[in-house]
Structures are given as C-alpha cells and as structure tokens.
Amino acid sequence: MCHCHEKLVGYDVVTKLDEESRRESLESRAVKVLKSCIHRPTILEVLDYHGQLQTGGQFIIRNCVRGLYNTFAKRYASYFQRELLVMDDGGTIALDWGYTMSHQTTYLDKNRPIVVLLHGLLGDSQSEYIYHFIPRLLNAGYRPVVMVARGCGGLALTSPSTFAGRISWDLYEAIRHLHRNNDPCQIYGIGYSLGAAAILHFMAHTGEFSGLEGAVAVCPPWDVVNTSFNSSLLSKLWLFLLAIPLKVYMLSHHITLTRLAPQIFSGIDLWKLIVSKTIHEIDAVCYKTFQRVKISHNGHKVTATTTKFDDLEEYYRDISSIHYIHRITVPTLVLSSTDDPICPISDSPGELNDVEVGDSVVTVRNIIIVIEMHQRTNLPILAGEGPIRRPFGLSRRLALDKSVVR
Numbered sequence: 001m002c003h004c005h006e007k008l009v010g011y012d013v014v015t016k017l018d019e020e021s022r023r024e025s026l027e028s029r030a031v032k033v034l035k036s037c038i039h040r041p042t043i044l045e046v047l048d049y050h051g052q053l054q055t056g057g058q059f060i061i062r063n064c065v066r067g068l069y070n071t072f073a074k075r076y077a078s079y080f081q082r083e084l085l086v087m088d089d090g091g092t093i094a095l096d097w098g099y100t101m102s103h104q105t106t107y108l109d110k111n112r113p114i115v116v117l118l119h120g121l122l123g124d125s126q127s128e129y130i131y132h133f134i135p136r137l138l139n140a141g142y143r144p145v146v147m148v149a150r151g152c153g154g155l156a157l158t159s160p161s162t163f164a165g166r167i168s169w170d171l172y173e174a175i176r177h178l179h180r181n182n183d184p185c186q187i188y189g190i191g192y193s194l195g196a197a198a199i200l201h202f203m204a205h206t207g208e209f210s211g212l213e214g215a216v217a218v219c220p221p222w223d224v225v226n227t228s229f230n231s232s233l234l235s236k237l238w239l240f241l242l243a244i245p246l247k248v249y250m251l252s253h254h255i256t257l258t259r260l261a262p263q264i265f266s267g268i269d270l271w272k273l274i275v276s277k278t279i280h281e282i283d284a285v286c287y288k289t290f291q292r293v294k295i296s297h298n299g300h301k302v303t304a305t306t307t308k309f310d311d312l313e314e315y316y317r318d319i320s321s322i323h324y325i326h327r328i329t330v331p332t333l334v335l336s337s338t339d340d341p342i343c344p345i346s347d348s349p350g351e352l353n354d355v356e357v358g359d360s361v362v363t364v365r366n367i368i369i370v371i372e373m374h375q376r377t378n379l380p381i382l383a384g385e386g387p388i389r390r391p392f393g394l395s396r397r398l399a400l401d402k403s404v405v406r
Contacts, residue, residue, distance in 0.1 A: 063128050075101045078134040080125045080146070085177055089306075091159035093170050094148040095177075096125035098134035107143050113186035113213075114178060115142045118171065118195030122245045124153025129192060142188075147174050157253050160261030161291045165315070167195075168202040169293040169304050175211040189215040193343070196220035196334075197319050203332065204324035205295035209302045214331040217321075221343045222336075224316040228280040238342050239278045246282050247273060257289070264289050280312075287312045 069077040080096035087093065097107040106112065115137055119127050125146035137144040148155060149163035149170065163170075171189075178187055189212050191199035196217035203210050221227055227235070250273060257265040269285055276282045287309055294305045309315040317323055325334075336343065 066126075066128055066131050076135075077101070078131050081107065085174060087159070087166075087170060087173055089159050089161060089166075091150050091157070091161050091166070091170075092155055093150055093174065094153060094155055095174060096146040096148055096153070098125065098138070098144040098146065100135050100138060103135075103138040106138050107145070109143065110182050110185060112141055112143045113188060114182065115144050116171075116175065116178070116187060116189045116212075117144060117146045118167075118189065118191035118199055119146065119148070119152070120193035120195055121242060122152055122249050123192070123195075124148050126153070145178075147171060151249060151253050157256050157260070160257055160264060160289075162249075162253070162257075162289070164286075164290040165292045165309070165318070167198045168205065169295060171198060171202045172206060172210075172295065172302065172304075179211055186213045187211055188213055190218070191215070191220070192218045194221065194319075197321050200321045200325055200328065200332070200334075201319065202295070203330050204327040205297070206302055207297050207327075207329060209297050210330055212330050215333070217332065217334045219336060219343050220321045220334060222320065222322045224320045225313060227343060228278070228283075228316065235342060236278075239280070242342075243276060243279045243282055246279055247276060250282065250286060283315065284312055287315050290315060292318060 066077075077100065079099050079101075081099065083095040083097065085093050085095060099105070099107050117125075117130055117133070119125070119130060123130070125131070125148060130146055134144050147170070149167055150159075151157045151162055175187060179185070189199045189203075191197070197220045199215050200217050200220055203212065203215060228239075250268075251270070254265065254268065254270070268289065272285045273282060276285065290309055292307050292309050292315070294307060296303055309318070
C-alpha cells in the first residue's frame with residue numbers, strides 16, 4: 001500500500017542558507033547555553049557514583065509531586081486537552097495539548113509556535129519528564145502538544161498496528177494536521193529516548209518536507225543491535241526494567257489485536273512473551289507482527305510504503321539513529337550521555353569516537369549538534385524537567401532557548 005502527499009499545506013521551503021555559516025551559528029548558540037548549565041559534582045555523586053539511586057529517587061519524587069499537584073495544588077498541575085487523530089490505516093493517535101491554570105487558553109493562541117513532544121517507550125503526556133516540562137514551555141511562549149502513540153496513554157488500538165515501525169509516519173501525519181489547522185505556524189519537535197529515535201528517523205526521511213523548524217533529541221538509541229546485547233550489569237538491569245511495561249502493553253492489547261488480525265497475532269507465543277526478561281526477547285516474539293512504513297521523498301512529495309520486517313535485526317536497524325542521522329538537514333540538537341548504559345555514546349557515529357574528554361559540543365556532518373554529558377544513566381539528562389533542580393538540566397535549557405532551535 002502506498003500513500004502519497006504533496007508538500008505540507010502552508011509550508012514553503014525556503015532557500016537553504018550557507019550550511020557552514022548556519023552550522024557555526026547554531027554551534028556557538030549551543031555552547032553559550034551549555035556554559036550556563038555546567039555540571040558541578042555534588043556529594044550525591046560521590047555516594048552514588050553510577051547515578052542509579054539518583055535516577056530512581058528523582059523518578060519517584062517527580063511522580064509523587066505530580067500526584068500532589070493533581071490532588072491538592074491544582075494551580076501548579078499540568079492539564080491536557082486531548083484531540084484524537086485517525087490515521088490512514090484506521091489506527092488512532094492523540095494530540096494532548098498542554099495547559100495550566102495560569103495558561104488555560106494558551107494552547108489556543110495560534111500566534112505562538114508549537115512544540116511537539118514525543119514520549120519514550122510506552123510513555124504518554126503523564127510521563128513525569130513531560131508533565132513537569134509543560135509549564136516551562138508555556139512560560140517560554142510555546143504551545144506544547146504531546147503526540148501519544150498508538151495504544152499508549154489510555155488509547156485503544158483501532159487497527160492491527162502497534163506503535164512499532166509506524167511512529168515516524170504517524171508523526172508526519174500529525175504535523176501535517178497541525179499545519180493545516182494552524183497555518184501559518186512554526187513547529188518544533190522534542191523527542192525522548194525512543195521518541196528521539198522516531199523524530200530523527202522522521203527528519204532524515206522527509207527532508208525539507210518535515211514541517212519542523214528545529215528539533216531536540218534526548219538520549220536516542222544510536223545502535224539498538226549493540227544495545228540489546230550490552231553485557232554490562234547496569235544495562236541488563238535497565239533493559240529488564242524497561243521490558244516490564246512493554247510486556248504489559250503487548251499482553252493488554254493481545255485480545256484486541258487478535259480480533260482485528262487473527263492471522264497475524266494468533267501466532268504469538270504468549271508463554272514466551274510472559275517469561276521474557278528483556279526487550280530483545282519480547283521483540284523476538286513479536287517482531288513479525290510489526291508493520292514497517294518506508295518513508296521517502298523525491299523532491300516534490302513524500303511517499304510511504306507499508307511492508308514487513310524480514311527479521312529482528314532489520315527492525316533494529318530501522319530504529320537505530322546511527323544509520324540515517326547523516327541525512328538530516330533540519331537544525332537539530334542531540335543530547336547524549338558518554339556513559340549511558342542504555343544508549344551509549346560509543347554506538348554513535350564515528351565522529352564522536354574521537355571526541356576528547358572535556359569536549360561538550362561537536363558537529364556530526366551537516367548541522368547536527370551533539371551535547372556530550374557524563375550522566376551515567378539514561379534519565380538524569382531530564383532532571384531539569386521537574387521539581388528537582390540539578391545543574392545539568394540541559395534538555396530544559398536548550399529546549400527553552402529559542403535562539404538555539406531557530
């Protein structure tokens with residue numbers, strides 16, 4: 001099945017600026033913001049060198065604070081107005097427009113630029129790193145909207161397609177919808193973890209038709225094949241923990257998927273799925289049910305062709321940022337940790353392997369900026385989005401600094 005779409009309505013492709021001058025300008029702005037976010041060691045890092053206790057503690061505290069806001073301090077809470085979108089295959093995603101008590105109508109102000117947020121694996125608009133980020137985006141003059149993937153955030157599956165393999169095309173359809181209903185407007189994207197991989201994949205394959213003015217990718221999985229077979233103890237721990245919600249997702253939607261496409265999903269071995277201990281083991285059971293949407297453009301229009309993955313490695317290659325990041329032409333910031341146990345910088349493009357200790361901003365081909373940080377885990381980069389203030393809340397600072405993403 002092939003779907004063709006002309007250039008985004010109201011979105012004119014401007015003449016490209018000189019790549020070298022634009023790269024230098026973007027890099028200098030990133031360095032300026034970075035200097036205000038210099039990480040200073042604290043006593044916590046001496047006691048918790050690998051950062052895992054801090055990560056777990058912040059996750060728990062941010063969720064507790066979110067619960068307190070929603071129950072007792074509603075003036076500080078984040079709220080969402082949900083808009084449902086039906087995709088061309090019958091699947092359903094959601095656009096959750098964020099607002100607060102002090103910004104109740106801000107998301108309706110079409111004079112403000114839009115920031116599309118893509119959550120991580122099986123997250124949604126209530127994920128604590130997004131929930132606490134909404135007020136800051138509103139205060140900075142943006143209209144935040146969270147794209148909730150298929151089957152996530154309480155969404156029912158209305159087609160025999162999960163988020164795997166289709167999230168990039170769903171993002172394209174969502175941005176087309178935003179341009180149609182908010183023309184003219186500037187749209188930026190911020191993706192976290194798997195959402196970061198999706199936004200990089202989307203921009204690499206849509207090129208100048210992406211509809212985005214700029215993007216920030218936080219902790220993208222560079223090479224999922226290597227990540228899946230990472231033998232470190234910390235990596236095994238986090239992959240085990242991440243496998244739990246993925247297993248719940250597949251099991252909770254199994255009846256619906258079997259009803260919608262019995263010839264595809266009835267063959268899943270539920271016992272193997274239940275006893276799976278890692279994401280790799282779950283994917284090995286389910287990858288044959290994933291739909292792959294190949295996105296391409298020929299300079300005039302964007303096309304998408306639906307196929308199946310031949311094997312698990314092909315699926316992993318398709319979502320690994322390292323294979324297509326060089327094709328991105330939209331101004332992009334990639335925040336990645338040097339010692340991330342889930343998405344290590346060692347799996348990133350070769351240019352980063354030669355970065356010396358102390359370097360913070362490097363350019364990878366075209367205009368891709370990579371922020372190197374020593375965080376020792378996949379989550380502390382998000383520490384700035386919440387009640388806990390840490391000196392390395394870079395994703396918050398960079399996302400709010402309009403001079404960097406423009």
